[in-house]
Amino acid sequence: MEEQQMMAAAEAILFIAGDPVPVRSIAEVLDIDVDTAERLMEKIAEAYTSQHWGLQLIRINDAYQLVTRPEYGEYIRRFTGAAKEQSLSRACLETLAIIAYNQPVTKADIEQLRGVKCDHAIAVLLEKNLIREVGRLDAPGKPKLYGTTELFLKSFGLSSIDDLPPLKPQQAT
């Protein structure tokens, strides 16, 4: 198959899948190696970007997903009548930041850093599927450990957790 055809086939698969499609699945289906599949996906992503259509291809960990461009979210909401996703509260954002940078992390660690109880924030983040329990710490009481989810990466436009900017050391306020 020529490259153009493979790109078209991959695009069709991405459309049907909806969810993020692992690069290796694409490679398997097209019978090519993973590196080639990855180059292919990057080419598709580039094509979407350069042609200014309403869709774009984003990368999440080792998978690609076809999503709409953020600029047109307002029109999608007008069409579907859906309400705008509510922003997260500051408590949730701080808690999420601590989990994202320190995962896996216990509630006690988070509370120590923030100086306040975090039960509610953690409950909200769990419900929104931005964090999940990733295990238990081998310490008295076996406290739960929390980590971020794939939805977290997607919701914040990150390809992987390494995409988070380094924490700024504090000098002036």
Added chain:
Amino acid sequence: MGYQVKLEVFEGPLDLLLHLISKAKINIEDISISEITAQYMDYLNQMQALDIDIASEFMVMAATLLHIKSCKLLPKPAQQSEEQEPDPQQQLIQRLKEYKKYKDAGEWLHERYMVYSNMYSKLPEEVVDTGEDIKFSNVTKQDIAQAMMDLLKRKNASQQAQPVVRNIKPETISLQDRIRQLTAVLVRRGKVLFSQLVSNKFSRLYIIVTFLALLEMINRGWIKVQQSRPFSDILIQRKGLRWKNNR
């Protein structure tokens, strides 16, 4: 937990302290404990005057501040080897700096969220196995019309046959049985639409039990449900299934 009333929005004692520090336009390292303590206590008093419950964390911090302040006022005792505790003021400054890092990171996340929550994706397409498809090749327009006529005839017949006296049997589907059935369906198929689990031929009670069963299963963390918009069909998926497996 009750509801929270906020004078100004502070996420806790550290947040309040940072606010006081930035209002004084000083670096975290340069805080004057006695000044900051006075302002901090002012704020707590305001809250008290407004009859707002003060979270215990704020009280703990107040105690910490007063402790640091009193340590400074008292002459230092002769150094004892076991009293090699770190300076509480330095500890507090360290905590404030740590907290500030994550507060900033939270703000960064907020900005990203505002952009990326504007992206939408679609649900996976359900590609039906055509092997089980009903063949429509021999069906004509007349057949469809005939089917409709039959239906109307039956409906008329049943209406004429009234008054209908029949016993209404109490239905006996337990929630547990329904959960068991649904689990079996999901183990087999991985995912299913709500509309496929209930249809008009089922009684209202049956549909309600089905719905309750799903709620219970969500609660137990067995399944994941998605609905693209209000009133649309609900996609029910077994949890822990990766995309690859339910292809």
